[in-house]
Structures are given as C-alpha cells and as structure tokens.
Amino acid sequence: MAARRRVVFNKKGGVGKTSIVCNLAAVAARRGRRTLVVDLDPQGDSTRYLLGERAPETAPTLKEFYEGSLGFSLLPDRPLADFVHPTGIPKLDVVPSHRELGALEEKLQSRYKIFKLRDALGKLRYDEIYLDTPPAVGFFTVSALVAAERCLIPFDCDDFSRQALYLLRGHVREVAADHNPKLEIEGIVVNQFDARARLPQRLVEELEAEGFPLLRPFLSPSVKMRESHAAGRPLAVLAPRHKLAGQFEALYDALPG
Numbered sequence: 001m002a003a004r005r006r007v008v009f010n011k012k013g014g015v016g017k018t019s020i021v022c023n024l025a026a027v028a029a030r031r032g033r034r035t036l037v038v039d040l041d042p043q044g045d046s047t048r049y050l051l052g053e054r055a056p057e058t059a060p061t062l063k064e065f066y067e068g069s070l071g072f073s074l075l076p077d078r079p080l081a082d083f084v085h086p087t088g089i090p091k092l093d094v095v096p097s098h099r100e101l102g103a104l105e106e107k108l109q110s111r112y113k114i115f116k117l118r119d120a121l122g123k124l125r126y127d128e129i130y131l132d133t134p135p136a137v138g139f140f141t142v143s144a145l146v147a148a149e150r151c152l153i154p155f156d157c158d159d160f161s162r163q164a165l166y167l168l169r170g171h172v173r174e175v176a177a178d179h180n181p182k183l184e185i186e187g188i189v190v191n192q193f194d195a196r197a198r199l200p201q202r203l204v205e206e207l208e209a210e211g212f213p214l215l216r217p218f219l220s221p222s223v224k225m226r227e228s229h230a231a232g233r234p235l236a237v238l239a240p241r242h243k244l245a246g247q248f249e250a251l252y253d254a255l256p257g
Contacts, residue, residue, distance in 0.1 A: 003036075003126040006186065007148035009172070012164060013135035015154040016191040018045040019225060019235075021132040023245075026234035027252040029092035033127035036084065038062070038117070039097035040140040046132040047096040050087040052232020055096065058085055063098035069116055070107055080120035089237055093126075105139045114139070114179065118147035137171055145175040150186035150256075152215075155207075157192055157200040165212065185213065186256055193218035215254050217247045 028035040039046040048055045131144040176183040222244045228235040
C-alpha cells in the first residue's frame with residue numbers, strides 16, 4: 001500500500017505548520033506506523049524540532065538531493081533514501097532541510113523539477129509522509145502540493161488568517177487542476193484556540209457555516225509547546241500526558257481515511 005502523503009500548507013508564518021507536522025508524525029510513529037517528515041523550508045524548523053542539537057551537523061540534506069538533480073555534484077543523481085536520517089524516535093525519520101536550500105529555487109523552477117519530489121517519494125517505503133513547507137507559494141511549496149494527496153491548512157484564529165483561507169483554498173485547487181488531481185484539502189487545523197474568547201468562537205462558527213472542513217479537536221495555546229521546541233522533541237513524545245499532546249492524538253484519530 002502506498003504511503004499517505006500529507007502537506008501542511010499556509011503562506012503565513014507562525015501559524016504552527018512545524019508543530020502540526022512533527023507532532024502528527026510523532027503520533028503516527030507511536031502508533032507503530034513507519035513515518036517520514038520532509039522539511040522543505042530553508043528555515044529548517046522541522047529539522048531542528050526532530051533532531052535537536054544534531055540538526056546543524058546532519059548531512060546530507062534536501063539541498064544535496066536537489067543539487068544532484070541539477071548536475072552540481074560529480075556523483076550520479078542519488079535516490080531520496082540516501083538523504084533520510086533517523087530522529088531517535090522509533091519509526092520516525094526525517095529528510096532535513098538546509099539554510100542554503102532557497103538559493104536553488106530559481107534554478108529548480110527554470111528546469112521544471114516540480115515533479116522531482118513526487119517521483120522520489122514514490123520509491124520510498126513508509127506508511128505516512130508529512131511535508132513541511134515554507135511560508136510562501138514558491139517552488140518548494142508547489143512541489144509539496146504536487147507530491148501530496150492530502151492538505152492540512154493551519155488556522156490561527158484571527159481575521160487576517162480567515163481572509164487568507166480563501167486564497168489558500170484557491171492555490172490548492174489550482175495545483176490540483178494543473179498538476180495533481182489527487183490533491184484535496186483534508187481539513188483546517190484550528191490552532192491557538194482560546195475557548196474563553198469570543199473572536200475565535202465567532203470565526204470558527206462562520207467558517208463552518210461556509211463549509212470549510214474544520215477538524216476537531218481544536219488545538220489549545222500552551223507554553224509547553226515552546227518548551228518542546230527548545231528540547232528538540234515533539235510534545236507527543238516529550239510529554240505524552242499533556243493536554244495538548246492528547247489533542248494531537250485525538251486530531252490524528254480525526255483525520256479522514
């Protein structure tokens with residue numbers, strides 16, 4: 001059976017893409033599913049979150065994978081499996097990013113390497129694959145949307161994010177129409193939800209009335225999440241009994257299919 005491929009996509013930074021990718025992946029791994037995270041963001045947040053202090057020295061990375069496809073290396077083009085690294089969490093691996101990855105974007109775009117990731121992922125043997133994307137609609141984000149079948153969109157409960165949802169939905173539909181007919185929005189992940197505040201309540205009610213597929217449970221704000229970032233371990237692993245860790249477990253169970 002082919003791996004489930006999920007991309008977490010939003011053009012806005014700071015909405016929780018990395019936290020959602022890494023914690024859902026950690027939950028999947030804890031459930032016994034062989035899971036891979038591919039970090040397409042040159043900022044490398046997922047790489048640091050999963051590898052901690054080992055992140056800066058971990059090589060080769062996605063940068064070298066794409067350089068091989070451009071002929072920058074004297075070595076032949078290598079399979080993506082050569083760039084996979086264990087995280088130390090059983091059944092959870094990562095293809096790390098690199099801060100210089102963004103410098104390749106224009107060359108990759110001009111040589112139409114948009115299907116490179118999709119084809120490479122098809123040769124790997126995993127149960128689930130999670131793709132973390134940059135906060136922009138460029139080559140790496142579109143590559144992830146082309147490679148995935150399911151798209152999760154984080155929503156952080158403000159009016160600007162609400163307006164952005166319409167554009168994000170349009171981007172997903174455009175990629176589906178042009179490059180990947182299997183791609184669909186699996187759900188909206190409501191993050192930083194404060195049940196005591198009126199604005200978040202109003203926003204989610206309006207989105208549901210408009211037919212957006214909001215997934216439950218909504219994710220609560222928590223200082224413990226920032227502590228897990230600093231520790232270089234997903235909250236689902238660092239503090240599995242924490243309320244927010246339990247919400248990630250329940251969110252994983254709520255994912256369609």
